[in-house]
Amino acid sequence: MAKIKTYDLICIGGGSAGFNAARVATALGKKVAVIDGAKQLGGLCILRGCMPSKTLIYIAEILHHAQQADKFGLKVTGARADMKAVHARKKRIIADFARYREQALTEGKFDLIRAYARFVDAHTVALSDGTRIRGKNFLIGTGSKVSIPPVPGLAETKSWTSDEVLDLDFIPKSVIVLGGGIVACELAQYLNRIGAEVTLIQRSEHILRDHSDEASSIVQRAFVDEGIALFAGTQIQAISSERHGVAVTFIHDGKKIVRRAAHLFNALGREPNTTNLDLATAGVKTMPDGQILINRWQQTNVPHIYAAGDCSGPVEVVHIAIAQGELAARHASGLKGLKPVDFSLLLNVVFTDPQLATIGLLESELLLRGTKYLSASYPFNDHGKSILMEANYGFVKVLAEPKRGRILGAEIVGKDAGELIHCFSTALAMRATVHDMLRAPWYHPTLAEIITYPLEEIADQLAR
Numbered sequence: 001m002a003k004i005k006t007y008d009l010i011c012i013g014g015g016s017a018g019f020n021a022a023r024v025a026t027a028l029g030k031k032v033a034v035i036d037g038a039k040q041l042g043g044l045c046i047l048r049g050c051m052p053s054k055t056l057i058y059i060a061e062i063l064h065h066a067q068q069a070d071k072f073g074l075k076v077t078g079a080r081a082d083m084k085a086v087h088a089r090k091k092r093i094i095a096d097f098a099r100y101r102e103q104a105l106t107e108g109k110f111d112l113i114r115a116y117a118r119f120v121d122a123h124t125v126a127l128s129d130g131t132r133i134r135g136k137n138f139l140i141g142t143g144s145k146v147s148i149p150p151v152p153g154l155a156e157t158k159s160w161t162s163d164e165v166l167d168l169d170f171i172p173k174s175v176i177v178l179g180g181g182i183v184a185c186e187l188a189q190y191l192n193r194i195g196a197e198v199t200l201i202q203r204s205e206h207i208l209r210d211h212s213d214e215a216s217s218i219v220q221r222a223f224v225d226e227g228i229a230l231f232a233g234t235q236i237q238a239i240s241s242e243r244h245g246v247a248v249t250f251i252h253d254g255k256k257i258v259r260r261a262a263h264l265f266n267a268l269g270r271e272p273n274t275t276n277l278d279l280a281t282a283g284v285k286t287m288p289d290g291q292i293l294i295n296r297w298q299q300t301n302v303p304h305i306y307a308a309g310d311c312s313g314p315v316e317v318v319h320i321a322i323a324q325g326e327l328a329a330r331h332a333s334g335l336k337g338l339k340p341v342d343f344s345l346l347l348n349v350v351f352t353d354p355q356l357a358t359i360g361l362l363e364s365e366l367l368l369r370g371t372k373y374l375s376a377s378y379p380f381n382d383h384g385k386s387i388l389m390e391a392n393y394g395f396v397k398v399l400a401e402p403k404r405g406r407i408l409g410a411e412i413v414g415k416d417a418g419e420l421i422h423c424f425s426t427a428l429a430m431r432a433t434v435h436d437m438l439r440a441p442w443y444h445p446t447l448a449e450i451i452t453y454p455l456e457e458i459a460d461q462l463a464r
């Protein structure tokens with residue numbers, strides 16, 4: 001019998017978490033294997049997540065500006081999406097990104113095994129190609145999959161996931177979007193802007209419910225202004241297929257409403273992709289929904305098995321998956337003096353228009369903890385650069401500690417909030433105060449300059 005190959009670290013999954021763990025462990029001189037069973041390598045971010053969605057959302061934004069050209073005194077007639085060309089461009093861009101990642105995975109620094117893995121004991125995995133390999137350490141980075149919550153009729157009705165929406169080469173006549181989370185909102189606006197008639201049905205009172213009501217209600221208003229039929233605070237009673245599409249029956253404001261559309265988009269969320277790993281065989285504990293339980297070093301309850309990215313959470317974004325994968329690789333390699341991933345610096349961006357971005361502590365968290373803070377905000381519709389850009393939705397809000405004015409967090413909803421929020425990244429990481437930030441130069445007239453107004457207001461509050 002052939003001897004089973006043994007590695008220092010086996011990464012199950014070659015997405016953002018698995019690839020970066022492998023890269024770091026290899027650089028530390030470890031013998032590493034990455035196992036990935038997908039037909040196409042690249043992971044969710046490159047193939048069906050961040051990159052295709054942002055490619056398409058940016059195109060839809062350009063189209064939106066062209067259709068709004070008369071606001072600027074311009075005549076642009078007949079602006080519309082040529083979906084065959086849009087689709088071809090997206091495919092070309094994504095293929096380039098995927099090729100680049102595939103090169104990095106196959107250049108030979110570590111072994112890449114194209115198969116699915118499942119545990120047969122705490123140190124051995126069986127591969128779908130019939131072989132087995134052993135690891136001193138493991139990093140589980142198997143990502144997430146679309147979940148189908150128990151909504152009456154949903155499982156029986158044909159629906160799109162974000163995968164299908166990101167791969168459209170035609171303009172759908174009408175779409176009902178179920179959900180009000182990030183993916184639902186970003187892609188509902190995309191669909192609406194390319195010309196589909198969009199109905200968004202959301203259970204909680206506000207879309208983007210992980211953000212403040214103040215911020216999410218501004219995105220909600222922008223959606224309604226653009227023509228999205230938005231129903232929040234609903235209770236879905238039935239979903240069914242019809243001859244020309246789907247019907248969704250729900251309660252809204254105490255009334256029973258039926259909406260029909262050609263297509264249904266299930267954007268109700270994702271769940272950890274861990275069911276096929278036979279984790280129990282290795283003794284690894286999960287939450288009921290399959291989320292792998294980890295400590296601050298990314299170790300599961302079986303210390304040589306680590307997990308990172310969407311399969312373990314607690315937040316499903318790429319820079320966290322990368323940071324977690326890298327940390328796990330360093331910890332498994334025995335490095336000392338490490339620091340856990342710092343969630344007090346958590347950065348979040350929603351790529352709607354207006355964008356919504358937060359960093360650090362949210363006001364709701366400060367209130368919950370009973371932490372004292374100072375806050376100040378400033379609206380975009382009173383700021384020179386945004387007025388000349390017709391970018392009037394939203395505000396910048398800054399939260400600071402009340403003694404010295406150390407920045408605790410910031411929330412921006414408005415034009416390019418996802419870029420502007422980075423003005424706070426270094427400041428938060430370096431524990432800067434509002435005075436430190438005000439010592440920096442701010443060019444006029446820029447969107448970024450708006451940040452100085454709440455900073456100055458907090459400086460005034462501190463001086464009183």
Ligand SMILES: Cc1cc2nc3c(=O)[nH]c(=O)nc-3n(C[C@H](O)[C@H](O)[C@H](O)COP(=O)(O)OP(=O)(O)OC[C@H]3O[C@@H](n4cnc5c(N)ncnc54)[C@H](O)[C@@H]3O)c2cc1C
Pocket residue numbers: 012013014015016017018035036037038041042043044045046048049050051053054115116117118141142143144162183273276277308309310311316317318319321351
């Ligand atoms: C539409 C959409 C838009 C998004 N936009 C953003 C954004 O703008 N910014 C952001 O930060 N995040 C965004 N995300 C989230 C982001 O894409 C994920 O958080 C991130 O890609 C997760 O990385 P991962 O390494 O955990 O998993 P993945 O990248 O999904 O990698 C998992 C890998 O594991 C492999 N695998 C699974 N099971 C096995 C097995 N048993 N054996 C071997 N291999 C296996 C899979 O083939 C896959 O390649 C978006 C997500 C979606 C759906």
